[in-house]
Amino acid sequence: MRAVCVLITIMLLSACSPHQVRKFVRPDIKLPAAFVSVKKYEGGKVVNRPWWHEFKSSELNGLVADAFSDNLTLKAAWERLKAARELSIVAGAKRYPALTVNGNAERIRLKNPEIRGAINAAQPGVFTFNQFSAGGELSFELDLWKKLAARHAAAFERFKATEADYENTALLLAGNVTELWIKIREERARLIVLKRRRSVEKLLTRLVKMRYLGGIDTAANVHQREVALKAQEVEVLKLKNSLKANLFKLAVLLGKTPGHYKAKSFKDELPELPPFPAGVTPLALIENRPDLKAARYQLQAAEYDLAAAVAERFPQLKVSFGYGFNATFIEDLFDRERRNTSGSIFFPLFEGGQRRAEAKRKRYIVNSFINNYSEKFLKALEEIETLISFENNQLKKLKLLKEQLNHSSSSLEERIGEYSSGVIDSAPLLLAYDSHQHLKEQYLIQKSALLINRARLYRAFGLQNYLDSSGKNKN
Numbered sequence: 001m002r003a004v005c006v007l008i009t010i011m012l013l014s015a016c017s018p019h020q021v022r023k024f025v026r027p028d029i030k031l032p033a034a035f036v037s038v039k040k041y042e043g044g045k046v047v048n049r050p051w052w053h054e055f056k057s058s059e060l061n062g063l064v065a066d067a068f069s070d071n072l073t074l075k076a077a078w079e080r081l082k083a084a085r086e087l088s089i090v091a092g093a094k095r096y097p098a099l100t101v102n103g104n105a106e107r108i109r110l111k112n113p114e115i116r117g118a119i120n121a122a123q124p125g126v127f128t129f130n131q132f133s134a135g136g137e138l139s140f141e142l143d144l145w146k147k148l149a150a151r152h153a154a155a156f157e158r159f160k161a162t163e164a165d166y167e168n169t170a171l172l173l174a175g176n177v178t179e180l181w182i183k184i185r186e187e188r189a190r191l192i193v194l195k196r197r198r199s200v201e202k203l204l205t206r207l208v209k210m211r212y213l214g215g216i217d218t219a220a221n222v223h224q225r226e227v228a229l230k231a232q233e234v235e236v237l238k239l240k241n242s243l244k245a246n247l248f249k250l251a252v253l254l255g256k257t258p259g260h261y262k263a264k265s266f267k268d269e270l271p272e273l274p275p276f277p278a279g280v281t282p283l284a285l286i287e288n289r290p291d292l293k294a295a296r297y298q299l300q301a302a303e304y305d306l307a308a309a310v311a312e313r314f315p316q317l318k319v320s321f322g323y324g325f326n327a328t329f330i331e332d333l334f335d336r337e338r339r340n341t342s343g344s345i346f347f348p349l350f351e352g353g354q355r356r357a358e359a360k361r362k363r364y365i366v367n368s369f370i371n372n373y374s375e376k377f378l379k380a381l382e383e384i385e386t387l388i389s390f391e392n393n394q395l396k397k398l399k400l401l402k403e404q405l406n407h408s409s410s411s412l413e414e415r416i417g418e419y420s421s422g423v424i425d426s427a428p429l430l431l432a433y434d435s436h437q438h439l440k441e442q443y444l445i446q447k448s449a450l451l452i453n454r455a456r457l458y459r460a461f462g463l464q465n466y467l468d469s470s471g472k473n474k475n
Contacts, residue, residue, distance in 0.1 A: 016146065017146035017307055018145055018311060018314060021303055021307050023300070024370070027286075027373050027377040027378075028373070029374045031283055035280075035381075035385060037385065037388040046277075047277045047463050051174075052064050052177075052178050052458075054274035055451075059267070060178060064173075067173050067177050067254050067255075068173070070254055070255030071254065074166075074170055081159075081165075087155055091152045091155035091156075092152040092155070092156075095148045098138070099136065099137070100136060100137050101136040102135060102136070102137075103134045104131075104132070104133045105130070106130065106132075107128070107129075109127070111127075131326070132326070132329075133325065133326045134324055134325050135323055136324065138320065138321045138322075139318065139321075140319060142318070142319065145314045146311060147308050147316075150304045150305070150311065151305075154301040154305050155301075157298070157300045157301035158297070161301065164290040164293040167293075168289075168290035168294065171459055171462070175456065177250065178452075178455045179452050184263070185267055185270055185448075186448035187242055188266055191239055192268055193437050194235055194239060196437050197434055197438065197441075198229070198232040200430050200433055200434045201225070201228055203426070203430055204430050204431070204434075205225040207427055208222050209225075244263075270444065270447055271451065273454060274454060277457065277458055285384075285462060288461060289460075289461075292376055292377060299366070299369040299370060302365050302366045309358050309359040309361075309362040310359050312355055313355045313359065315345055315346065316346040317343065317344070317346075318343065318346075319343045320340075321340075321341050322339065323339050324339075326338055380460065387453055391453050391457065394450045397446055398446055405443060408435060409436065411432055411435075
């Protein structure tokens, strides 16, 4: 027994994996030192809190907190994470010895014509007796080639990948809530502007009708104004429908029934543009973005699967130790001791190349994950560069719209002065006012697009760190 224990200890200490497991961190491409357009934002701010807090709105912070608490998709992702954790425990359990205990009681009746009545005078040829047993067994597989360790490591890497998927779900959820919040406030503000434009259009239509009745204007102009008025009313209805649809979407995202939120509960103005997130490099995306972390963990899991498949081609040794008691009378059970030690070795000599082919298949899977990881990283770079490029153009567009608004405001003031002096009638004044309101609406649309783009940029940089180990919002 002592010799067996010594042999097992030596084999365990000398155990090694026939496959050298690689540790993957960076994608298999050359990483750029910085983003192409970030140098234009040297005055940015390092974001070290949940990124939506940069919009400085308690209204938005409350919505995101409610989403983290009640969103059903996030809850489902959390359950998947718990299931992955248990699967990792299952895989790791096989690395440890299994201890079982058992007890058994039997009454055996043997019938043999050759047995005479000396055994049982009442029933010649029948032999009846009891059999009792109790004991335990310790069995385990010696992990000579680190096969079991590799399988456990693969399961743990997949657990980490599921955890990263959960973080990514939360990050996308926060982004979707933020975008809807911006759109709702934009549409609220635009609805005010459109209603003003509709009122102006009504006045213009009434004025043209009066001029037509006075013989000053034509019927064609009357019809033209009526068409313009109906168009304004259609735009108002379209915007109301869009606003209601976005309110419904927001309610569902927050685990509520459609109709839970009313438009009046949101402000009718857009927030200021939050600061550009500074200090983020392409290399930092590897640890910041949950989707990239998930891809890396899946790659590492595939590498451990390969190590287990290679180890499967080598001999397997299983050992068991048993200790128990047997007796025909229960009062004598613990007087009759039984011990046993056994070992078995399994060595695949010929299986038609099955295990070798499986190891090759696992290697090809690893190679595919390497390429997938690199592609995901390139797409992340593309996403960020596209967002920054859009933002550059959007800032220029907003600057031009601001200049147009300034000129329009000056023109409107001139028209007001001319109307007050009697130089012009009300028609040119109303047209100038309508043009000014139209520019205001366009400015709101473009500013909203810029704000949504900034939120997407925060999300693309992977700026989060807002969930604790229980899946709850820390902020």
